[in-house]
Amino acid sequence: MTDKPENRPSVNQLTAPLVDALVDDADxxxxxxxxxxxxxxxxxxGIEARGGLEAGRLIAEICMGGLGSVSLRASSSFKRWAWNLDVYSTEPVLACLGSQYAGWALSHGEGKSAFFGLGSGPGRAMGSKEDLFKELGYRDSGDSACLVMEVDQLPPVELVDKIAEMCGIKADKLTLILTPTSSLAGCVQVVGRVLETALHKAHALEFPLEKIVDGAGSAPLCPPSGDFLTAMSRTNDAILFAGQVQLFVDADDDDAKQLAEQLPSSASKDYGKPFGEIFKAVNYDFYQIDPMLFSPARVTVSVMKSGKSYHAGSLDEPLLDRSFG
Structure with a gap:
């Protein structure tokens, strides 16, 4: 993908009314x-306010730049975990990689008082300098922006000023949505990234993004935990052990088959334990974990031209039970 077509939507313009609606219904x-x-x-x-499932669902849709739909559904896939989040996007590459992916590293200060968080949502397309946007051939602009951060404290005002400056807007035109991992809203918005993990891994595998026509995903809603490590493990494990994604591609059968075989989380050398245990084993150094781990448990890749579908991976209920408790 190179130049941005004139008809590409503005993720910040699409989400502006969704963010305003969130504020209007805050109580x-x-x-x-x-x-x-x-x-x-x-x-x-979820920091001082309680939040909840519906807040998380709406925030997940904002994270997708207004180009995705997230719904809660009863499921009989697992004995103990009855509720799933279903995700679909009208433009999955832009929604998931151009907006939802938590790719903007934001930090301020040093030592014990240092703040660090990852920014996701439509504001990334305005302010982040990630190389990914060059590949997508996409940049957004506008008078306002929204950024979602999975943090449990308010970012320092100096960092927020910098975010606004990088987005090219005034600070009073910026909205930050804060969703701690341990909150219900945090659980929903992270599990709602099930489709995004498949697209991000497809990109890491160097599958041409322009050949991904459509896609949908589903993963079980995880129980929250007041312990950060447990909460982070469960939100990841919902996707790693029980996430399901189907991609529709305009590609050759051999390429689609290879993509399907490489996409599932079980293709990673680090697969086999809850994420929290893996994280602890590498002394909490995220970069020591195989990046190929972060993907759905089961995938289907369907080829538009031939009509063939290729399946790989499987749902792992014992590991899901071990993680969820």
């Missing part, structure tokens, strides 16, 4: 809304 959704000293609007979805 019903158990959200906290405040304004920082610089004018930036902050939506608390």
């Amino acid at each position: 019903l959704l158990r959200l906290g809304v405040s304004t920082m000293d610089n004018g930036t609007r902050v939506i608390d979805a």
Whole structure:
């Protein structure tokens, strides 16, 4: 993908009314809304405010740049875990990689007072300098932006000023949505990335993104935990052990078959234990974990021209039970 076609949608314009609706219904959704000293609007979805499942569902759709739909559904796939999140996007590559992917590393300060978080959502397409946007041939612009951060504390105002500056907007035109991993909203918005993990791995495998026509995903809703490591493990394991994705591609059968075989999490050398145990074993150094691990458990790749479908991976209920408790 190279130049941005004129008809590509603006993810920030699409999400602006969704963010405003979140604020309008903040009391019903158990959200906290405040304004920082610089004018930036902050939506608390689980730090001081309680948040909840519906808040997480709406935030997941905002994360996808207004180009995705996320729904909660009863499922009989597992004995103990009855609820699934279903994800679909009208433009999956842009929604998942151009908006939802948590690829913007944001930090401020040093030592014990240092702040670090990963930014996701439509604001990335305006402010992040990731090389990925060159490959997507996409950049967004506008008068306002929204960024979602999976953190349990308010970012320092100096960092927020920098985010606004990089987005090319005034600080009072920026909205931050904060979703701690341990919150219900945090659980939903992370598990809602099941399709994104497949697309990100396809990109890492150097499968041409322009050949991905459509896609959908599903994964079980994980129980929350007040312990950060447990909460992080469960949100990841919902996808690694029980996530399901189907991609529709405009590619040759051999390429589609190879993609299907390489996509599942079980293709990784680190597969076989809950994420929290893997993370602990590498002394909490995220970069020591095989990046190929982060993908759905079971995939189907369907070829548009031939009509053939290729399947790989499987759901791992024992490991899911071990992770969820």
